[in-house]
Amino acid sequence: MKLFQKIIFGISIIIFIGLCYISSFNVFQTDDYIYASQTRDLGALENAFTLYKNWGGRYFTYSLNTIIPAGKSEFYWLPKVLPIAYFTLLICGFYNNLRFYFKQKKTEALEKSFILFLFYTICLSSISEHYFWISGANVYFLSFILANFLIYFFGKFQHNKKVKPIIFLLIILLMGSNEFIAIYLLLFLIFNFFLNKHKNNLIFLGIGIFGFLLSFLAPGNFNRMTESDTNFWITNVKRIGVFIINSGYVFLKTILILPLFIKIFEIEIKIILSKISISRLKIYLAFSLVTLLFSGFLFLLNSSRTLDMITFYTLLVSSLLVYHYFENFKKIFWVSAIILLLPTINVFEIKSTKFRLSYNLNAIFQEVMYSKLAQYEEQVNARHRFLRKSKEPKIYLQPITSIPKILYFQELGIEDKTNYINSQLEKFYKKEHIFLQSQ
Numbered sequence: 001m002k003l004f005q006k007i008i009f010g011i012s013i014i015i016f017i018g019l020c021y022i023s024s025f026n027v028f029q030t031d032d033y034i035y036a037s038q039t040r041d042l043g044a045l046e047n048a049f050t051l052y053k054n055w056g057g058r059y060f061t062y063s064l065n066t067i068i069p070a071g072k073s074e075f076y077w078l079p080k081v082l083p084i085a086y087f088t089l090l091i092c093g094f095y096n097n098l099r100f101y102f103k104q105k106k107t108e109a110l111e112k113s114f115i116l117f118l119f120y121t122i123c124l125s126s127i128s129e130h131y132f133w134i135s136g137a138n139v140y141f142l143s144f145i146l147a148n149f150l151i152y153f154f155g156k157f158q159h160n161k162k163v164k165p166i167i168f169l170l171i172i173l174l175m176g177s178n179e180f181i182a183i184y185l186l187l188f189l190i191f192n193f194f195l196n197k198h199k200n201n202l203i204f205l206g207i208g209i210f211g212f213l214l215s216f217l218a219p220g221n222f223n224r225m226t227e228s229d230t231n232f233w234i235t236n237v238k239r240i241g242v243f244i245i246n247s248g249y250v251f252l253k254t255i256l257i258l259p260l261f262i263k264i265f266e267i268e269i270k271i272i273l274s275k276i277s278i279s280r281l282k283i284y285l286a287f288s289l290v291t292l293l294f295s296g297f298l299f300l301l302n303s304s305r306t307l308d309m310i311t312f313y314t315l316l317v318s319s320l321l322v323y324h325y326f327e328n329f330k331k332i333f334w335v336s337a338i339i340l341l342l343p344t345i346n347v348f349e350i351k352s353t354k355f356r357l358s359y360n361l362n363a364i365f366q367e368v369m370y371s372k373l374a375q376y377e378e379q380v381n382a383r384h385r386f387l388r389k390s391k392e393p394k395i396y397l398q399p400i401t402s403i404p405k406i407l408y409f410q411e412l413g414i415e416d417k418t419n420y421i422n423s424q425l426e427k428f429y430k431k432e433h434i435f436l437q438s439q
Helices: 002-023 031-042 044-054 059-065 078-102 106-123 127-132 134-157 164-175 179-195 199-216 219-224 232-255 258-264 266-275 278-297 304-325 327-340 361-370 373-389 420-429
Strands: 345-350 353-357 394-397 433-436
Touching: 002 078, 002 106, 002 127, 002 258, 002 361, 031 044, 031 059, 031 134, 031 420, 044 059, 044 219, 059 134, 059 164, 078 106, 078 127, 078 134, 078 266, 106 258, 106 304, 127 134, 134 164, 134 179, 134 304, 164 179, 164 199, 179 199, 179 278, 179 304, 232 278, 232 304, 258 266, 258 304, 258 327, 266 304, 278 304, 304 327, 373 394, 373 420, 420 433
Parallel strands: 394 433
Antiparallel strands: 345 353
16 A cells, blocks of 8 residues: 555656646736726726625625736746745645644655545646636635645644634635535535534634625625516426436546545544544535535536536545545546546536536646647747837737646637627726737
8 A cells, every 4th residue: 555655646746847837837827817907907906896896795705815916027037936836835744734634754745645635636626726827716716725724723722712713713714715625614614613613613703604695795796686577386397307317427426536535545534533523524515515516506517717616525524434435446446547537528518518528637738748838938928028019009919828627718809899808908908999800
């Protein structure tokens, strides 16, 4: 087992280095520019209030996005460094929790932390949006990092008066990060209070409810909700359908890697099972069903931004229940190991939504070995240099020819078929029209 763990640890290190290498070519993209544009026109504070009133209740991450310095050449390094900083923080969070909750030695905790980072990476449906799109990473990746640190501070310092304010702050920040992490956190705080009706837990719950309401009752959430002309029953049948499809996708992606996860973390699983009842674990797993129901309510069919954290959370909790009921399931870990190396598989497609089964390792290898990342970065930078210097009100741009597989990139549209990226660049560079030159 030690040899096998060392091999997986080695793969984890290689993936970490590969992602850092890919990140060195990262650039600002899409929404990064619209946040910067609005902040330039309104100021960061007013922009944050405007987003809260007109766009949504993610009061922390939207406010954080208002200070993204897209378009400023002196900050060209930020999209290259920030993902690496977030990788490191995630691994540090895993390390702290393994040291505290499982009393592991430093070397063991470090190895397992990198392996958890590997599993987190393979659980992602859209690695480009989650890791390398700065606006998206702040909303989805950073929120999971903060949740990781909340677990550590909650377990170690919840009765420490000096450190307790950090727990309060983390709860408030997480409630304003994104809706799905907020639902998970609120459910945990409610359940934790009913398990132990301590004054501390009541205060935590009160702060959580305050942050949750501040987020979900934001005027921007209601402004973006439109009345549907569809029949009530048809609308809700569609919502149920989205819930079932998303649940099936999460189940499929999780079940295929569970044997390998259980094999590597069997010791930790046994420790948790000795301390937490099966009935409690079933309730924790039900938290994922609640969030999946919410994805159905919002018609978020296979939205990679929301299913990523649900998939990883489901992997963690379901591994405990599967090990309890089907301990021998770990024996087919070699099947999981093979599956991880496979390229992306198109499972099925509904209208324009594609359900792809990918564990990202093959894509990362392809990106490092074959993508022309330096050429891609230069082409994007040359495009923005041209936009900064040009005084023409109507501009036609050459298409980017070196398209990456992992780095986040979306192309703007041609004159007859524009998209939101056209309008974002037009607003940022104060042009009447910016189009992609048709071929």
